Amino acid sequence: MAWLRHMAWLRHMAWLRHMAWLRxxxxxxxxxxxRGERESHPDPCVRRRLWALWLLHCGRKREEVAEIxxxxxxxxxxxxxxxxxxxxxxxxxxxxxxxxxxALAQYTDQIRExxxxxxxxxxxxxxxxxxxxxxxxxxPTQVALFLKGMGLNILRPWVDPVLTRTTWLLTIVPGLN
Numbered sequence: 001m002a003w004l005r006h007m008a009w010l011r012h013m014a015w016l017r018h019m020a021w022l023r024x025x026x027x028x029x030x031x032x033x034x035r036g037e038r039e040s041h042p043d044p045c046v047r048r049r050l051w052a053l054w055l056l057h058c059g060r061k062r063e064e065v066a067e068i069x070x071x072x073x074x075x076x077x078x079x080x081x082x083x084x085x086x087x088x089x090x091x092x093x094x095x096x097x098x099x100x101x102x103a104l105a106q107y108t109d110q111i112r113e114x115x116x117x118x119x120x121x122x123x124x125x126x127x128x129x130x131x132x133x134x135x136x137x138x139x140p141t142q143v144a145l146f147l148k149g150m151g152l153n154i155l156r157p158w159v160d161p162v163l164t165r166t167t168w169l170l171t172i173v174p175g176l177n
Contacts, residue, residue, distance in 0.1 A: 024057045031057070103136045
């Protein structure tokens with residue numbers, strides 16, 4: 001039984017050695033695409049991946065490529081793995097296209113109308129009004145960031161001499177979205 005496990009382990013190690021040392025040999029079409037996109041692609045991560053692929057195609061070692069591109073060797077190995085699995089198309093993808101959106105994003109117009117009708121005097125009041133209006137509760141910092149992204153300007157705090165407390169005013173800045 002131990003002999004069988006040893007043989008399976010040896011096959012696994014041979015497979016890893018084979019996978020780790022994949023030689024990059026680009027076709028003529030791939031070379032044309034890489035030559036054109038490695039300088040002009042809008043995403044710097046894609047440009048770096050294409051440069052890594054090109055240098056590997058030219059016979060450089062992974063450690064050399066990592067040093068030239070000033071990245072870790074593991075980054076170059078991830079690029080090779082992505083190329084092995086998905087081809088050149090996998091390297092041309094620009095990171096994550098799934099940008100997280102706020103749960104409040106769908107209520108932007110309602111929130112804007114409410115705050116235009118009657119501006120909130122404090123962030124806490126804005127939080128409460130948004131929670132009542134949408135059912136989504138957020139902390140003051142998150143609400144402040146969301147309102148700023150909507151184009152609302154949060155004025156500096158001022159001390160009300162009568163009430164002796166700090167008050168935040170919200171105003172709408174026209175033209176900002």
